Amino acid sequence: MAAGTPRIFVSHLSGTAVFDPNGDPVGRVRDLVAMLRVGNRPPRLLGLVVELSTRRRVFLPMTRVTGIESGQVITTGVLNVRRFEQRPTERLVLGELLDRRVRLVESGEEVTVLDVSIQQLPARRDWGIDRVFVRKGRGGAFRRSRGETLTVEWSAVTGFSLDEQGQGAESLLATFEQLRPADLANVLHHLSPKRRSEVAAALDDDRLADVLEELPEDDQIEILGKLKEERAADVLEAMDPDDAADLLAELPEADKERLLQLMRPDEAADVRRLMAYEERTAGGLMTTEPIVLRPDASVADALARVRNADLSPALAAQVYVCRPPDETPTGKYLGTVHFQRLLRDPPYTLVGSLLDDDLQPLAPEATLPVVVGFFATYDMVAAPVVDESGSLLGAVTVDDVLDHMLPDDWRETEFHLDEEAAEGTETAEGTAHGS
Template structure:
């Protein structure tokens, strides 16, 4: 691209498709990477983050960008498909600078960054040229009398104090501005951060939110985060996690830490987790959910529908009501059968569950291995399956997502197994930091 290219604003690039020179789609642009330089020089744009199939985010250096405008982005050459990880002085413009409160150099007040303009310098480098900001509360003085709060301005890069701007965004601010992200997407964002930043941001999450996010993260990163919390808070977060996920996480910790956390957890929550930990790894008992929807045969269809409407239930667990003799808490009385959601929707509300039981599918034994569980789910097209002990008592339910967690490669959450990296060209270092 020539040095007289038009100015480009980052917000207009987000979400655009990125193509190779042959017109094949590589992925979608998710962020722009800039590097802070001397205070007297504007930040330099060193590359873009592209989300490729599999939700993996990779780094494409600006030296590979052949064309970039508000319609599409074209890159040249091979792209290193290793997952992007932020290094050193690198800043993710959209994730870290958008919504950042900054001060004007002339002392006229503060503003919030809403967009950032890029321009190509004579030497070919892409630099931050402008900030599009929304003015905050004015300070005193003649200048402030002419500008009202909420006014939007396009200002050159040197109109903003950069010392504070290029410091890492406060973890609390990051959490607040990404509150709407789904847990899996927030987990992806944490994965891209260095360990220190990851722990800082995760620690700012509310317990329930952190529990949801942890369940979507690789084991190693779960351990990093839970180990960085004080023991009381770590126990609170574990209580908010699904028992099977909490058990998996505790299984990665030292015996002393595991027992200490179990002692700090509420007795009822700890009891469920201890039961799961008592089973050998890879068995139905070790991967099951110990608290599925359980009702008596006398319960009605209306009661069952009310039970599966609970917001905290996953779709897989909400698909089936398990029917047993009392007691109805695991381990229950004798297991009788299951009623699937479709049967509930087709049956009059006053009907008793005992009259519409599906008893054709045998429950799985708690000591059955993961392969047997997977075969049974696949054979009968089920999303969940009853797990019973040797006495025929229901001890939990295993769902299709529980099985997938155990049969997918260990690093599936990082998406690093879906590309053949042998064909990827090594990526040059950026300011001394090499991605991948």
């Protein structure tokens, strides 16, 4: 390698912004593509997998990279926007090389790959992988094992040419831990089924639940089917009840009932209640866990509930004031207090004096067009669902309305944009991304 050429560890590149020469954003780095070579010769780095603002993943050859510095990648501005498809001879560096168990050539000791570094070849625009950062003993980035770590030349280790045996998911998870659930869902969707299953198994229940809610239906069913039934039930409990109900509705009756039996009775009861409604009605769309307060609660109490970081922005936009009991189905629904109103009144003010009770709540049997019209007419982000007896059953949020207004396969379409539409915006890289 040329003296003075900066060495970059690939974990630092994950999520790095990519810009054209004018400083306009192109996308973000999601992985690197390398080609392994015979013997112990260091792999050649072919390019980057870049995720555009449309979530399409495209290939950016390293020959089109003019600089990697200060947390950004600069390109020549010439980009082929055809969707990236991995070839059999290619390896995804973040997705396939990290966490692999390999051996030190000199001692034969088994080690775990935590990172690899890349460096530009001298007098050329090509890049290569030159060094490997490993940990002795067992355990990846999230394990408690604290074996000795060391950086060695690529030629000092062997085992990268093997299949994915023994490859964990810890370092890959560390690489993507800052991603929003929708973005991590996109990552999982593009992994191999084996790797997707490994990563899903390594996520905690809450994180996996959030990601499942953002995945296409086929991916949801595949991942849930590979979990042990007790774990699957735990994940379903961590999902929003309406999303859990939608997912369970796609399973065979025997599997659905078995998972419901394994869930906590109160969680299963909410899901069963939702499954009793037609899917495209307010009852089928609603969540059973809105913010419910009694009329003698104060503004300070309401704001404390709104601050809950686990709430979606739509659910946190308003609180619902009801007579006891406080869990849905509640006692008599009295009205709604919007977040902006809470900010305008003193903390000691009782929410019962701030009610917006002019709007009629949605009935559980209200059809999707009726729900959409309600949201559009009154500029709402969430709406209460109340039954004939006046009890609050739940709330419909705008994100659930959008989910059901879009085509059934919209998540799949989001991950795989139409090829013909993309080719219409192509800027001329050529068809062979590896050349």
